[in-house]
Amino acid sequence: MRIDHGLDTQDAAARALLAGLGWVVDEAAVPLRVGGDLLSTDSFALARLWHTPLLLRPVAKEARPDNGRFTATLIVEGRGVLTIDGAPHSFEPGTLLIYDRQLSESMQADASIAAIHVSHWWTAILRAGQRREDVPVASRPPAQLVGLLIAMVNTTFEQRLDESDLGFAAWLASIDSAVSSLLGSTLRARAALASPVTLYERALAVIQERHADPAFTVAELAEHFDVSKPWLHRAFAEQDTSPRRVLMDTRIAHARALLPLLPTPAAIASAAEASGFGTSRALRRALRAEEPHTPPAGVG
Structure with a gap:
């Protein structure tokens, strides 16, 4: 596991950091610069990031046979557009962007954005009978869950928690649970909108x-x-x-x-x-x- 605090990288280093989180930089309106904090393991990545205006697309990943790999990004500051198979989805602070890396996607940030980024091999997000494509690509989750996740992430980085700390494994599980709750709320909203009753x-x-x-x-x-x-x-x-x-x-x-x-x-x-x-x-x-x-x- 690696924990990096106070990141402030440019150009090649910034591109390498974003690639490690599952993004490829297609275009940057100004010289690329990324800052923030990062915690990563082989199967889990958590970051509190800001970056300059740019065009991103997720790195294509092979999905495990038993479950898919999703990447969730909670927008804290800034606005932009997530494009899925040619269809634009605008986002703003409080938006939870959920990527299925098997889809064709890109994200255009028109201004600098700050985001909390989480990616993991989740196994408990999709209920029986649901498919990866049932996961929304852009949604507004309940404000209280957004606040909870932001508080958990900020506490982690501000207190410099790492795997040697007592209760670190429980904290990691709580982050996973919080994001699962966010995803579950968006699934319920999507199911409601897909209902024959409008x-x-x-x-x-x-x-x-x-x-x-x-x-x-x-x-x-x-x-x-x-x-x-x-x-x-x-x-x-x-x-x-x-x-x-x-x-x-x-x-x-x-x-x-x-x-x-x-x-x-x-x-x-x-x-x-x-x-x-x-x-x-x-x-x-x-x-x-x-x-x-x-x-x-x-x-x-």
């Missing part, structure tokens, strides 16, 4: 179920399905609407169904509470926004 349809059902809770938000809806807010918004945009609009319309429809023809202040307060608005003022404001020129009788 994300939009399933989100509608959750809105119908939870709209009466004033604390229920679009952010909670995205978290419920383990997807990012932009991903959720895209599903609704395909139906020419937005999660916020549907949630508001659902609450308004529920409130209208509860209001009598000539609502009293008590009836308005009751409808507001039962439909998720929380206060009479919030319900009145929503009704006025929906019909600004014809406020409901007794509600103005």
